[in-house]
Amino acid sequence: MSIHPERPLIIQSDRSMFVEVQNPMYDQVREKITLFAELVKSPEYIHTYRMTPLSLWNAAASGITAEQILESLHQYSKFQVPSHIETEIREYISRFGLLSFEKINGRLVCKTKDPEILKEIMAYRSLKNYFLEEIDHFTVVIDESARGVLKQELIKLGYPVQDLAGYQQGEHLPIALLPQTLSGRPFQLRDYQKQAIDSFYASGSIYGGSGVLVLPCGSGKTIIGIGIMAEIKSETLILTTNTTSVRQWIREILDKTSLTKEQVGEYSGNLKEVKPVTVATYQILTHRSSGQSEFTHMGLFQQRNWGLIIYDEVHLLPAPVFRFTANIQAKRRVGLTATLVREDLKEEEVFSLIGPKKYDVPWLQMENEGWIAEALCTEIRLPLSKEWKEEYLIAPKRQRYRIASTNPLKIEGLKKILNKHQGDSILIIGQYLDQLENIARELQVPFITGKVKQDEREVIYQRFKNGEIKILVVSKVANFAIDLPDAKVAIQVSGTFGSRQEEAQRLGRILRPKQEGNQAYFYTLVSDQTIDQEYAMKRQLFLIEQGYQYKIEEHDLL
Structure with a gap:
């Protein structure tokens, strides 16, 4: 068996993969395997990915073949790819499209490339009523109203359906894109x-x-x-x-x-x-x-x-x-x-x-092409005071997270960042309202929560966009779907446990291209050697998978 010690990838028998972060080929292999695998863990030197049925089916739906996946694995693996892994990849990829929904003579049918599979799924008692008439060994008429339910049930059985049954046109509505916006600026799709x-x-x-x-x-x-x-x-x-x-x-x-x-x-x-x-x-x-x-x-x-x-x-x-x-x-x-x-x-x-x-x-591809801002991600680790640490150690696990997240020294760490970014448009985002309220009071800046009326929110957002307000404290309402194009700095003082989607959304608040320089800064304040730090690592998984790196800084404020 040939061994290639210079390569960064080790493939395990359970479809998990280890990738050496310090290897010169790391960026290449990460770019390839994120097309068909998910990042599970991201400690400093070795990242763990796993190929799941869903990650492989999404790859298949995107047109990626089993041979392309295996070519990537062979190209970067230190050791020979286990033969049963090759078999599993081919099996899972082949399952997408093995069953398809189509329209024949106005009737909704389920077609298969393998009659034994059709026989198998029709035998399930919970599914029998959805199958109306067998046309041949490869085709069966199904209940039109069960199109969605059947797709839900079949993917649970390991058979993702390729839906080719077409769509209703809906009521016609003429819609055209304008060559310029209402304000007169040229407009075209990128x-x-x-x-x-x-x-x-x-x-x-x-x-x-x-x-x-x-x-x-x-x-x-x-x-x-x-x-x-x-x-x-x-x-x-x-x-x-x-x-x-x-x-x-x-x-x-x-x-x-x-x-x-x-x-x-x-x-x-x-x-x-x-x-x-x-x-x-x-x-x-x-x-x-x-x-x-x-x-x-x-x-x-x-x-x-x-x-x-x-x-x-x-x-x-x-x-x-x-x-x-x-x-x-x-x-x-x-x-x-x-x-x-x-x-x-x-x-x-x-x-x-x-x-x-x-x-x-990929996010970094968009960044490299200048469509989104270049983001520098920094995790700042702060100590707990002696009194706070004593309270943390005797608290139940769920309460520990709140104690560590609302560490009073985070306000001192926050002020250091604000001094560094004077004049920039800054969002301070967090999970706990009392913590955020204290910060807003201390800094004498506006604070938006879900309780702030919609019209009032929009006035504050507009003042932030205009530059009248430079620092804005926001609760979870800012995790998604607010358009603050000039926000340059986001400081996360607390988060929702290990939520990867929240981390991505919060970084996203500052990614719109900037008029002067295309640089954005994303800071996360965590309490060192606590559950707060553990959850921060979990939150960062998706962004690390996209190629972002977190710089770690330790601030001793005691």
Whole structure:
């Protein structure tokens, strides 16, 4: 067996992989394996990746073959790739498309390349009622209304469905992109935005029409959504995270398309407009008067003949919306996100109900091309005072995290960073409201929480954009979907345990290109040698997978 000690990759029998960070080939191998594997751990010298069924199916849906994956593994592996790993990769990749949904003579059918698999799945008692008539050993008619449910069930059995059954056109709506914005600035799609749109739309064929587009914060995912609307030209329902985001979508649509105010509606806690293009919040859709009541506003999915549904920040899609999405599989559906990571582990639901990943561009590639700001990430480790440490050590585990996160010395560390960035636009972001309130009071700067009324928030955001306010303290409401283009520095004083998606979203707040220099700074303050530090490492996983490196600084403030 040949051994190549100069290579950076070791492949384990459980489909996990170790990558040497200090190896000169590290960047090359990371770029290749992130196409079909997920980062699991990222200590200083060795990173651990794992190939999962879903990571391999997403690769297959993107057009990556088993041979291309194996070529990468052979190219960078120190040792021979275990033969059973090669077999498993080929097996998992081949499963995508082994079952497909298609339309034949107006009927929805499930087709297979292997009659034994069809026989196997039809034997499941829980699935029997969905199969209506066997046409031949390769084809069976299925219940049209079960299109989504069957996809959910089959992926759990290890058979991801390739849905080629096509889509309803929806009510026609002429939509054109404008050559210039309302303010007179030239407007056109960037090359990668066109590529993302083309990969989803696929010239209107059955191979397009459902899927997820993964791009960094600040890369213009809203513009991509608008570009898709202009291709499909039908009434559209857009679902997003909060009222701020709803209004941003509406502003962008009116600024860059031929649509008028009469054609675009807001459906939120404040307004209930249903127009040819309607932008709604996830929160309003999942509202109900009690835990046992019906969802008050889910009827929005059927209120018009939508031809397209856009799920903004699809990684945050609430579980009840999945259930309704299962019933509308004949509608074109696109998910927009910076990360496919879901902390509730429902990535399979996104794959089966919204669609597989259709486009993914590495964050550092966008940075190198100047489309997003260059970000320097720094983790600053601060000690606990003697009294604080004594309280930390005797506290229960969950309480320990709050104690370490709200370490009073973080305010001193914060002030050092602020002195370094005087004059810059700075966001201070955290998890605990009392901690943030203390910081805002100490610095005498505005503080935005979920309790601040929407109109008041927008006034403060606008003053920040205009440069009237240089420092803004924000709670979790700023994790996503706020447009603060000139924010240059983000300082994270506390976070949601090990949330990788939150880390990505918070960095994303400062990634829009800068007018002067294209540099952004992302700081995380953690309490040294505590659970706060452990969770910080977990939060950083997604960004490290994208190629970002965290500089570690230790500040002794005692």
